[in-house]
Amino acid sequence: MNTLDHFRKEACVWLEDNCPPGARGPGPFHTGSSKIPLDNPDLQVWLERMAEKGWTVPTWPKEYGGAALTSEQYVALLEEMKSVGARPPLINRGTMMVGPTILEFGNEEQKKRILPIIARGEGAWCQGYSEPGAGSDLASLRTTAVPDGDRYLINGQKIWTSDGHTSEWMFILVRTGPIEPKHDGISFFILNMDQPGVDARPIQLISGGSHFCETFFENAVADKRDMISELNKGWTVGKRLLQHERSGMEMLVSGGTGRRQTTVVDVARKYCGNNNGRIVDEFRESVTSYEMDAHALKLTQRRIVEESTDGKTPGAATSIMKVVSTDLEKIQTELMASLRGTQGYGWEGDGFNQEELNGARQFLRSRAASIYSGSNEIQRNIIAKRVLGLPD
Ligand SMILES: Cc1cc2nc3c(=O)[nH]c(=O)nc-3n(C[C@H](O)[C@H](O)[C@H](O)COP(=O)(O)OP(=O)(O)OC[C@H]3O[C@@H](n4cnc5c(N)ncnc54)[C@H](O)[C@@H]3O)c2cc1C
Numbered sequence: 001m002n003t004l005d006h007f008r009k010e011a012c013v014w015l016e017d018n019c020p021p022g023a024r025g026p027g028p029f030h031t032g033s034s035k036i037p038l039d040n041p042d043l044q045v046w047l048e049r050m051a052e053k054g055w056t057v058p059t060w061p062k063e064y065g066g067a068a069l070t071s072e073q074y075v076a077l078l079e080e081m082k083s084v085g086a087r088p089p090l091i092n093r094g095t096m097m098v099g100p101t102i103l104e105f106g107n108e109e110q111k112k113r114i115l116p117i118i119a120r121g122e123g124a125w126c127q128g129y130s131e132p133g134a135g136s137d138l139a140s141l142r143t144t145a146v147p148d149g150d151r152y153l154i155n156g157q158k159i160w161t162s163d164g165h166t167s168e169w170m171f172i173l174v175r176t177g178p179i180e181p182k183h184d185g186i187s188f189f190i191l192n193m194d195q196p197g198v199d200a201r202p203i204q205l206i207s208g209g210s211h212f213c214e215t216f217f218e219n220a221v222a223d224k225r226d227m228i229s230e231l232n233k234g235w236t237v238g239k240r241l242l243q244h245e246r247s248g249m250e251m252l253v254s255g256g257t258g259r260r261q262t263t264v265v266d267v268a269r270k271y272c273g274n275n276n277g278r279i280v281d282e283f284r285e286s287v288t289s290y291e292m293d294a295h296a297l298k299l300t301q302r303r304i305v306e307e308s309t310d311g312k313t314p315g316a317a318t319s320i321m322k323v324v325s326t327d328l329e330k331i332q333t334e335l336m337a338s339l340r341g342t343q344g345y346g347w348e349g350d351g352f353n354q355e356e357l358n359g360a361r362q363f364l365r366s367r368a369a370s371i372y373s374g375s376n377e378i379q380r381n382i383i384a385k386r387v388l389g390l391p392d
Contacts, residue, residue, distance in 0.1 A: 008076045015084045018049050024085040031092045033124035035166045043089075050089035051120045057095050060103065064111050065119025071306050093125040093245075094118035098171045098190065101241040105188075105229045114190065123168030126193070126200075127245075128158040128215060129238065135160075136378050138173070139182045139235060143217060145174035145189065147224070152176075152189065154197070154220040162372075164200035164213030167193055171241070172222075177232045188234035188241075189222040197221060207361070243315060245373045246322035247304070262355060264290055264332060267339045283339060290331055297324055316386035319379040326369035326376060333363040 001009070022042025030043045038044055050056050053067060058074050060066025069077065081088070099118045102110055117123065134141040143156025154174055164170070170191045177185025193200065197220030202210035229237045268279045268287045279287055301321065304314060336359050337344035345360055346352035352360075370376040384390040 004072055004076060007073050008080060011077055012080045012083065014053070015080055015086055019081075019084055019086040020045050022046075023087050023089070025087075027087060029088055029091040030121060031124045031163075031166075032090060032094060032121035032168075033092075033163070033166045034168065035124075046087075047089045047121050054119070056090045056121060057099060057115075057119045060099070060115065060119065064103070064115035075302065075305060090121040092121070093127060093171075094121075094123070094169070097127070097241050097244045098125055100244050101171075101237060102228060104240060105237050109225065110228065124163060124166060125169045125171065126161050126164045126167035126215075128161060128170045128172035128191070130160045131157060132159050136375060138238075139186065141173055141175060141186065143172070143174050144178070145176050145187060145222065150224050152222045152224065152227070154189075154191070154217045154222055156217050158215040158217075160203075160372075161200060161213045161215045162211055164193070164215045165202050165210075167200075169193060170198075170215075171228075173234055173238045176234075180232060183235045185232055186234040186238065187231055188228045188237040190226045190228065191220065191222045195221060207364075242374060243318040246318040246379070247301075247314070262336075262359075264294075264335055264339070267336045267359075271339045271341065271343070286335055287339075290328070290335055293324075293328055294332070297321075297328060316382055319374075319382040320387065322373065323370075323376050323379045323383070326366075329366045329369050333359070333366040337363045 020042035022040045023046035028040070028043070030038070030047045032047075047056070051065070054060070054062060054065060055067055055077065057064075057066045058069040058077055059071065060068070062068050095118060099115060102114055102118075106114065118125075128143075129138055129141075131141050131143060143154065143158065145152040145154045152174075154172070156174070158164075158172070161170070170193055172189050172191050173186050174189060175185055176187040179185070191198070197218050199216040199218070200213040201216070202213050204210055228234075264287055265279075268283055269277050272280045272283045274280060304321075340356060340359060343352060343356045344363070346356055347360060348357065374382075385392065
């Protein structure tokens with residue numbers, strides 16, 4: 001048996017023994033937030049056990065809370081988790097976005113101090129990028145950070161801060177160079193959300209829910225030692241973080257065990273199948289076409305993981321992943337709603353089952369996917385310039 005087979009076998013036995021029932025099959029993930037009541041105690045047990053093994057961030061070095069797995073071992077681990085139905089122990093912006101960014105740009109002290117906190121899931125993270133007047137044109141941001149002894153004082157406002165009110169930490173882009181050209185006057189900090197100078201106010205949505213906030217800063221404090229990379233070099237750091245966000249790795253990690261359990265084929269068979277479970281002609285082509293594209297995307301994501309030597313995300317090409325995956329997400333949710341017919345568009349009431357109600361919400365939510373993390377128009381600009389090398 002070669003080393004990889006050996007690893008796979010051991011992982012499978014360990015997962016089978018240690019993954020509690022409440023962390024298997026479809027269901028919610030642990031986000032690290034202590035501000036969201038955890039209805040299912042198994043999620044905490046699962047997080048702690050996996051963190052102990054270094055498997056919340058399997059490819060990170062051991063000294064920072066990881067397990068130093070090779071990319072082959074990482075893929076094998078994901079496959080074994082899938083085979084026992086184990087959900088990922090932790091999904092948040094710490095493991096997916098700011099952690100990999102600190103690995104690349106942080107100094108040794110920051111890596112030793114911050115990365116283990118992320119790996120153990122001690123707190124959730126939110127992203128302080130967008131501002132009123134600085135969305136697609138992010139470099140126009142105006143929130144300032146001014147030095148004050150060993151710290152910086154932050155003043156200004158962010159908007160659309162997803163999970164701002166339930167996060168313990170924020171990574172934030174701030175203006176530290178007021179007279180420099182706009183891209184050259186930005187710094188990247190991490191910031192504690194639980195302090196008097198930070199006020200995250202949930203924005204009430206028409207659905208009644210509140211997933212994102214307006215976040216106000218009035219002399220909020222960030223430690224000097226929490227500036228990632230150098231003064232006024234934050235634009236490079238912030239852009240790199242967006243590449244991690246856009247890579248869609250979250251979907252690969254969560255694939256098959258989490259939120260999207262009901263597949264397009266399931267829905268097609270149930271609502272548009274004949275007696276043999278064969279999908280009716282009218283929908284067969286669109287279902288097949290979606291399934292082929294979704295499969296190709298998954299294989300491409302997997303290839304990217306396998307080809308990267310140390311779990312790193314590729315550069316500007318991640319914009320391609322973002323466009324393809326968000327377009328597909330829209331096609332998927334729209335197709336599922338159409339397959340369900342009038343049952344696919346219910347908002348509330350006894351006439352719809354829970355899956356149908358969830359489907360309608362997913363369909364509406366998927367419209368936002370081509371806006372957040374940089375709209376698809378902006379991604380196409382990046383692809384044109386940075387991947388294809390076309391002139392401005
Ligand atoms: C669900 C959701 C969650 C979000 N979460 C966060 C978060 O956690 N943290 C955070 O900081 N932000 C977050 N955002 C904000 C998001 O990053 C911005 O909405 C996005 O960058 C677009 O900015 P804008 O809304 O200001 O639109 P605008 O920049 O005003 O754009 C309006 C339209 O013009 C188009 N456009 C603009 N410039 C160009 C151009 N140069 N070329 C072609 N087309 C262009 C855009 O594509 C868009 O269609 C979230 C947004 C959504 C929808």
